[in-house]
Amino acid sequence: MEIRFRLNGKQVQAEVRPDTVLLDLVRELGCYSVKRGCETANCGLCTVWLDGKPVLSCSTLALRADGRHVTTLEGLQKEAEEFGMFLAAEGGEQCGFCSPGFIMNVLAMERELKDPTEEEIKEYLAGNLCRCSGYMSQLRAVKKYLDAKQKGGRD
Numbered sequence: 001m002e003i004r005f006r007l008n009g010k011q012v013q014a015e016v017r018p019d020t021v022l023l024d025l026v027r028e029l030g031c032y033s034v035k036r037g038c039e040t041a042n043c044g045l046c047t048v049w050l051d052g053k054p055v056l057s058c059s060t061l062a063l064r065a066d067g068r069h070v071t072t073l074e075g076l077q078k079e080a081e082e083f084g085m086f087l088a089a090e091g092g093e094q095c096g097f098c099s100p101g102f103i104m105n106v107l108a109m110e111r112e113l114k115d116p117t118e119e120e121i122k123e124y125l126a127g128n129l130c131r132c133s134g135y136m137s138q139l140r141a142v143k144k145y146l147d148a149k150q151k152g153g154r155d
Helices: 022-028 073-089 099-112 118-124 136-151
Strands: 002-007 010-015 047-050 053-056 069-071
Touching (some): 047 099, 073 099, 073 136, 099 118, 099 136
Antiparallel strands (some): 047 053, 047 069
């Protein structure tokens, strides 16, 4: 079946089988930031945005992307780099394998929640599994990043 959608702002078309998951399709199209982790929708490594909302691409059929907008970390390089600086400064990047999915969720949270509490941040990011850290450095990075964005006059 042929589908058409926007991938990181560019119109694409692809031939997919009914059981193809979005994870496989975006990787096939060159978006290698999207990682294969648990394949059970529990770790967050495969997070992409579908029409601006985070979804787990390992459990989303590629057919759902038809006529929609899919965004991966490759489409958010400037924003990702900005947050990545906070993550590195706090020692929260560790091995980096979980970073793309984590960053996708942080950037989505920044757009969705205004001035979130620590508990709201933890709840929003609860589906991101990191095997290297105790999450405290990541949490510090998120809080400092959100504080800097808010002080920068961003709505």
